[in-house]
Amino acid sequence: MLKNILCFAFLSVIFLIGGCAKHKVPFEQTPSAREKKGVYHVVERHQTLYRICKTYDVDLKKVATLNGIADPSKIQTGQRIFIPGAKKVLKVEIYIEDVLVEPAEKEKIAYKDFGFIWPVEGTVSKVFEEAEDKRHQGIDISSSIGTPIKASNAGRVIYANDTIKGYGNLIILRHSEEYITVYAHNQINLVEEGTWVEKGQIIGKVGQTGRTSGPHLHFEIRKNNKALDPILFLK
Numbered sequence: 001m002l003k004n005i006l007c008f009a010f011l012s013v014i015f016l017i018g019g020c021a022k023h024k025v026p027f028e029q030t031p032s033a034r035e036k037k038g039v040y041h042v043v044e045r046h047q048t049l050y051r052i053c054k055t056y057d058v059d060l061k062k063v064a065t066l067n068g069i070a071d072p073s074k075i076q077t078g079q080r081i082f083i084p085g086a087k088k089v090l091k092v093e094i095y096i097e098d099v100l101v102e103p104a105e106k107e108k109i110a111y112k113d114f115g116f117i118w119p120v121e122g123t124v125s126k127v128f129e130e131a132e133d134k135r136h137q138g139i140d141i142s143s144s145i146g147t148p149i150k151a152s153n154a155g156r157v158i159y160a161n162d163t164i165k166g167y168g169n170l171i172i173l174r175h176s177e178e179y180i181t182v183y184a185h186n187q188i189n190l191v192e193e194g195t196w197v198e199k200g201q202i203i204g205k206v207g208q209t210g211r212t213s214g215p216h217l218h219f220e221i222r223k224n225n226k227a228l229d230p231i232l233f234l235k
Helices: 002-022 031-035 049-056 060-066 096-100
Strands: 038-042 080-084 123-126 139-142 148-150 155-161 169-174 179-186 202-205 216-223 226-228
Touching (some): 169 202
Antiparallel strands (some): 038 080, 155 169
8 A cells, every 4th residue: 555655656757757848948949049149240351330331230338238338339350259140240341430430549650740742643534512412422533554652641540442333443541540541442552551651652553443433542631530532632
């Protein structure tokens, strides 16, 4: 009799344990697991957290919090950033504005006055336009392919590549915390990012790379990321 009672009690315990197990919430359905769905984006040179989040259509503050990023303006090349909800890694385009938000190296800037010189010999084929319907943020200087392009003033190369859509081979020089110059559609870039160039130094050659109908240099002068008419500055 006692033996039968013990067997019944033992079977009852097993049944109760099994029943609980059947009603346990699977791991992948828990909130913590759902939160882990997404991809890791590896930051490339000149990419910003703003542009990354805009590309993936996710909230910047949420991404910054999830990744422990205290200052969204400071992310590093090669850094892995978790993008919640994303199903695949996307290509993040780079814009001139993304390059210009990078901080200047104050201790290495030797800019004193305007003194911008013409970057290339040629004819101005398109002028600066500020109107919204025909905006053109610089001037186009038509010249033969291969004509040397000079640095309009002394400064540091903060961009020398062809990854910004439409500009082809592009060089951007920072002359101070405020001023930068842009040289686009080059046949070839002859300087590398991070190097210092002197006023009048040859930095590239005229070409027709990117979105252009003929060989010319697209040249911009910007102050605090606002495009200004280069003609007002050139000597």
